[in-house]
Amino acid sequence: MxxxxxxxxxxxxxxxxxxxxxxxxxxxxxxxxxxxxxxxxxxxxxxxxxxxxxxxxxxxxxxxxxxxxxxxxxxxxxxxxxxxxxxxxxxxxxxxxxxxxxxxxKLSKPCVLDIKMGRKTYDPEASPEKVASQTAKFPPAQQLGYQFTGMLVKYC
The missing domain is CATH 3.30.200 (Phosphorylase Kinase; domain 1)
Structure with a gap:
């Protein structure tokens, strides 16, 4: 708490x-x-x-x-x-x-997936430090064009 x-x-x-x-x-x-x-x-x-x-x-x-x-x-x-x-x-x-x-x-057991779309996950006006920080979080995003940031799965 x-x-x-x-x-x-x-x-x-x-x-x-x-x-x-x-x-x-x-x-x-x-x-x-x-x-x-x-x-x-x-x-x-x-x-x-x-x-x-x-x-x-x-x-x-x-x-x-x-x-x-x-x-x-x-x-x-x-x-x-x-x-x-x-x-x-x-x-x-x-x-x-x-x-x-x-x-x-309205869903009793929703499953949720949060996806960041795009090869770049930072603002075009971001500082060099922010660019480096965001790029280091998930380097494959630059090639894949997306990344999963979270998921919730509820079973029946």
Whole structure:
């Protein structure tokens, strides 16, 4: 339980997402993905420029009405329910979250695989130290073009 002591306060009606297998999980000062009582997920908006890029991605897909490619893409991504502000700090919202459809909420024993797609897992503007760190984590990604970052298997 000590890993939660330095972690941000959870927004009301949420808990850490139990099926999150990759990325930054809730605990040890991290926010992670959260499960909401209404069956959706809150995904923390990252610091600029990453979080804004992801928000723009969802906005463009779900607000477009005349681009058939974007309209078709909707069926492959979780439904976007907007941005939620939480974690008050003196009346000011401290964190932003993307509110997304929970694609596995109806499954009794979901199996989850988190895959990083691409030969490079770092931002084009990353420092040389970050590039070296990310490249060293899984060198075959440069050749394969993907890597598994986590997996959850539930048996019948």
């Amino acid at each position: 000590s890993e939660f002591l330095n972690s941000p306060q959870l927004p009301p009606g949420t808990k850490p997402l139990p099926t999150q297998v990759g990325g930054h999980k809730y605990g040890n000062g991290q926010i992670g993905c959260l499960e909401v009582n209404d069956g959706t997920i809150l995904k923390h908006v990252q610091r600029p420029p990453y979080g804004q890029r992801e928000l723009d991605f969802y906005d463009e897909i779900f607000q477009s009405t005349d681009d058939n490619t974007l309209i078709e893409l909707r069926s492959f991504v979780p439904e976007f329910h907007g941005v939620i502000h939480g974690g008050n700090n003196g009346g000011v919202a401290k964190h932003q979250y993307l509110k997304l459809e929970n694609l596995i909420k």
